Amino acid sequence: MNYRSYFKAEWLSLLRRKQDTLNALLFFVMVITLFPLGVDPSADFLAPAAGGIIWCATALSVLMAVEGMYKEDYNDGSLEQWLVSGLSVTLLVFLKVLAQWLIVVVPLMIVLPILAQMLFLPMSVLGVVMLSILLGTPALFFIGSIGAALTVSLRRGAVLMLLLILPLYIPVIVFATGAIRAAQLEMAYSGQLAILAAISLVALALSPVMAAISIRASVN
Amino acid sequence: MNWTWFHKLGSPKWFYQWASNWGGRCVYLGLALLVIGIIWGLGFAPADYQQGNSFRIIYIHVPVAVLAQSCYLGMGIAGFVALVWQMKLAPVFIKSVAPVGAVMAFIALVSGAIWGKPTWGTWWVWDARLTSVLVLFLLYMGVIAIQNAIDDQVFADKAVAVVSLVGVINLPIIKYSVEWWNTLHQPATFKLTEKPSMPMEMWLPLLFSALGLYLFAAGLAMWRMQNEVLVRERKASWVKKEVLEHGV
Numbered sequence: 001m002n003y004r005s006y007f008k009a010e011w012l013s014l015l016r017r018k019q020d021t022l023n024a025l026l027f028f029v030m031v032i033t034l035f036p037l038g039v040d041p042s043a044d045f046l047a048p049a050a051g052g053i054i055w056c057a058t059a060l061s062v063l064m065a066v067e068g069m070y071k072e073d074y075n076d077g078s079l080e081q082w083l084v085s086g087l088s089v090t091l092l093v094f095l096k097v098l099a100q101w102l103i104v105v106v107p108l109m110i111v112l113p114i115l116a117q118m119l120f121l122p123m124s125v126l127g128v129v130m131l132s133i134l135l136g137t138p139a140l141f142f143i144g145s146i147g148a149a150l151t152v153s154l155r156r157g158a159v160l161m162l163l164l165i166l167p168l169y170i171p172v173i174v175f176a177t178g179a180i181r182a183a184q185l186e187m188a189y190s191g192q193l194a195i196l197a198a199i200s201l202v203a204l205a206l207s208p209v210m211a212a213i214s215i216r217a218s219v220n
Numbered sequence: 221m222n223w224t225w226f227h228k229l230g231s232p233k234w235f236y237q238w239a240s241n242w243g244g245r246c247v248y249l250g251l252a253l254l255v256i257g258i259i260w261g262l263g264f265a266p267a268d269y270q271q272g273n274s275f276r277i278i279y280i281h282v283p284v285a286v287l288a289q290s291c292y293l294g295m296g297i298a299g300f301v302a303l304v305w306q307m308k309l310a311p312v313f314i315k316s317v318a319p320v321g322a323v324m325a326f327i328a329l330v331s332g333a334i335w336g337k338p339t340w341g342t343w344w345v346w347d348a349r350l351t352s353v354l355v356l357f358l359l360y361m362g363v364i365a366i367q368n369a370i371d372d373q374v375f376a377d378k379a380v381a382v383v384s385l386v387g388v389i390n391l392p393i394i395k396y397s398v399e400w401w402n403t404l405h406q407p408a409t410f411k412l413t414e415k416p417s418m419p420m421e422m423w424l425p426l427l428f429s430a431l432g433l434y435l436f437a438a439g440l441a442m443w444r445m446q447n448e449v450l451v452r453e454r455k456a457s458w459v460k461k462e463v464l465e466h467g468v
Binding site: 143146150151153156157160163164166167168170171174175178199202206210213216217218220 | 303358359361362366369370372374375378379383385386387389390393394397398400401
């Protein structure tokens, strides 16, 4: 096993589990559907709220996708193979998160314009929404991978992981929706997007290290 | 600089004996200062020209809120120490301080709400500081939850260290993001480095109650750590000797 072959195998196995990808996407659509049903279906409410709704749904579906990312590897012993393979666990975590990110975010990007229409999001803002998701979701995935690694060996780890990780998602959601709101008001939004990218880069640099420590502790 | 004290801290036995000397002193001195500060503040300090007597909750609210943040910072540092130098006492510190900090964050939220009602006319606003203390409280609960969820001691220590460290890196980001997002809360009133913006007779009781609360919490943490050390080292001969000689 080397990094290249690992990434390829990981990517292929994700591609072949189409149902999982579809489920994450359906969950995203479901959460978005809840808002018009639960709060207010009129365009007056939805158009200004659309950015926030999309981001809440994104954060939740990313959490759902990330939560089980090490489960199977833990159960079938792949994580132990990571530790004895002589490769850097930190880099393996990075590659795994990268594959996960691609498999969730690319389909998300495809359905987003449709959902944005259903939420009466102005067309001019759609680009900013997509950009904010591209720049912000890496942070969500990398931070989430720490929680997933910590709770992988626990029997009922899912709720615990939500409790641990969701508070850390707040800055990403704040800056992403801030950028969208600024765009809706036709103000400059590049600052918020830059901060979003910065948060993602910090998460990218630190989280794999933390997740690797957690995996070592989980597997022991 | 002499680092022996730092290395000594790595030994649970040395810490236990050191804490049995200092724990009680800190708690009682802290309690005395706290009582003096609060009585002084509530009874004798002059009323605020704008907020009247309702401002007096500051003597509880501010020390508690500051301590809640300091506790988390301490846990983050301990988490780093636990991961890098694998000191035995660092996870003990995190485990012992987390509930103290959680209670402080909770009191800060409640006293803030009680203060907000007369001054802002509402119990809760989605303001930067309130939200970030709420998040701080949730982070504490996360640390406590993962501590309780894992049975294996070594793994639990690692997990808690990771969570504390990640939380402490994120805390300033959360703080500034919500500050930028929405703010109503007045800026910090209590800074040791600057000349206080309030008159001396209002500021001194605040200093007393803050110092008292810090000492009290430090002593409390030492007591809790002592308990934890006893449980963890129950097989060591010095614990048996200690228990036989002094009782528990």
